[in-house]
Amino acid sequence: MAATADTVIIGGGVMGCGIQFNLAKRGMTSTLLLERDVLASGSTSRSQAILRMHYSNEVTATMALKSLDVFRNFEDVVGGPSGYVQTGYLLIVGPDDQKAMADNVAMQKRLGIDTDEVSASDVSEIAPMVATSEGEAFAYEPQSGYADAYSVTTGYAAAARRLGATIRAGSPVTSIEITGNRVTAVLTADTRVETPIAVVAAGPWSESLLATVGVDVPLHPLRQQVIMLHRSGDSISNHPIIGDVVQDLSARPDVGNLTLADGAGDGSKEDPDTYNQSVDMPVVEKTFTKLVARVPAMEDAVFQGGWSGLFTTTPDWHPILDRVEGIDGLYCAIGFSGHGFKLSPMIALAMSELITEGKGVTIDISMLTLKRFAEGKQMRSRYAMQVLA
Ligand SMILES: Cc1cc2nc3c(=O)[nH]c(=O)nc-3n(C[C@H](O)[C@H](O)[C@H](O)COP(=O)(O)OP(=O)(O)OC[C@H]3O[C@@H](n4cnc5c(N)ncnc54)[C@H](O)[C@@H]3O)c2cc1C
Numbered sequence: 001m002a003a004t005a006d007t008v009i010i011g012g013g014v015m016g017c018g019i020q021f022n023l024a025k026r027g028m029t030s031t032l033l034l035e036r037d038v039l040a041s042g043s044t045s046r047s048q049a050i051l052r053m054h055y056s057n058e059v060t061a062t063m064a065l066k067s068l069d070v071f072r073n074f075e076d077v078v079g080g081p082s083g084y085v086q087t088g089y090l091l092i093v094g095p096d097d098q099k100a101m102a103d104n105v106a107m108q109k110r111l112g113i114d115t116d117e118v119s120a121s122d123v124s125e126i127a128p129m130v131a132t133s134e135g136e137a138f139a140y141e142p143q144s145g146y147a148d149a150y151s152v153t154t155g156y157a158a159a160a161r162r163l164g165a166t167i168r169a170g171s172p173v174t175s176i177e178i179t180g181n182r183v184t185a186v187l188t189a190d191t192r193v194e195t196p197i198a199v200v201a202a203g204p205w206s207e208s209l210l211a212t213v214g215v216d217v218p219l220h221p222l223r224q225q226v227i228m229l230h231r232s233g234d235s236i237s238n239h240p241i242i243g244d245v246v247q248d249l250s251a252r253p254d255v256g257n258l259t260l261a262d263g264a265g266d267g268s269k270e271d272p273d274t275y276n277q278s279v280d281m282p283v284v285e286k287t288f289t290k291l292v293a294r295v296p297a298m299e300d301a302v303f304q305g306g307w308s309g310l311f312t313t314t315p316d317w318h319p320i321l322d323r324v325e326g327i328d329g330l331y332c333a334i335g336f337s338g339h340g341f342k343l344s345p346m347i348a349l350a351m352s353e354l355i356t357e358g359k360g361v362t363i364d365i366s367m368l369t370l371k372r373f374a375e376g377k378q379m380r381s382r383y384a385m386q387v388l389a
Pocket residue numbers: 010011012013014015016034035036037038039040041042043044045046047048049050051171172173174201202203204205206209224225226308309310311333334336337338339340341342343
């Protein structure tokens with residue numbers, strides 16, 4: 001294992017691997033990624049991996065748009081499959097959110113996103129299995145879909161390796177060495193790797209890791225459950241991704257006549273080492289009831305199990321993409337708040353630009369600093385369903 005590296009990346013989820021690939025593309029190939037477990041073993045492998053572009057802010061909508069292009073052309077841009085499947089994304093809101101939705105759709109169209117407000121009768125053509133009610137409003141994105149988070153992460157890792165980067169799994173970082181006011185090394189139990197740059201991309205473990213160097217970040221890992229339902233042959237063969245703000249539900253199809261629907265936990269702050277990784281039957285029942293209300297033909301669907309993962313939320317449900325003030329060479333890409341996968345190609349690119357050029361060039365990320373929370377410059381979502389940040 002190299003004892004020196006130009007940059008050490010801590011965490012082998014989609015963000016860490018994507019950042020390492022983008023650094024290598026920019027010519028920084030002497031990098032080392034340290035992963036405590038195996039690649040994609042954190043939030044990434046638990047993701048529903050939905051790719052939609054409906055957001056409340058230009059920065060996230062732009063990232064989602066440009067990232068979708070990477071997912072669609074992953075073979076050429078990175079190498080290997082992304083598993084992108086185009087399903088369309090149908091957003092459903094109630095009367096209180098109609099203006100928010102219309103404003104978001106107008107903003108998204110200005111950015112070049114293929115989206116439109118649609119009527120209930122349009123919905124009955126686009127997605128005849130979806131039940132609608134008086135007072136609801138709808139937006140549809142035909143290009144949206146889902147991808148395979150494991151393939152994307154390992155695709156980035158393989159491409160980074162081909163460009164000369166090094167990855168070591170099974171290597172938990174124990175601390176970051178700071179001398180004076182700058183990063184000098186990253187330490188594991190058995191190795192000291194000299195480096196001037198450390199990038200923390202450790203998902204829900206980031207708060208405790210950064211605390212070891214006195215950096216306090218406002219992260220609140222929340223448990224989120226993914227419930228698998230098998231649609232029987234007599235019910236529907238497919239459906240678009242449904243973002244149901246009225247019921248606080250999202251559901252996406254998967255191969256083998258499966259639907260993956262989500263359900264929240266109890267909102268407690270979770271420990272990534274000890275949280276309950278299975279699903280709760282009361283949440284399964286509640287989610288199933290909501291889904292059947294929206295897609296009545298799902299009533300004969302069969303529960304096939306599920307899993308839980310962690311949304312690493314920040315107070316405004318936007319990530320922190322920053323260099324840490326007061327410690328030269330320390331960067332963080334954290335707090336993806338349950339919607340980072342769809343943004344990951346642009347986040348990884350922007351982080352590589354921040355590290356090599358001092359700022360996000362392709363996309364301005366200057367509003368996503370850590371200090372925004374202390375300065376009262378938090379981002380705002382137009383919806384109560386904050387994951388639509
Ligand atoms: C249930 C669920 C559903 C989701 N659905 C969607 C969705 O539909 N669409 C979407 O866009 N996003 C979704 N997300 C969010 C998305 O998956 C995450 O934002 C994204 O995967 C975060 O990636 P990451 O690399 O930052 O974190 P992680 O994947 O958690 O990676 C962090 C890595 O760091 C490693 N690590 C931690 N500490 C150390 C250490 N000390 N030393 C070395 N390595 C360390 C961990 O083992 C882990 O592999 C969902 C998330 C969950 C949990």
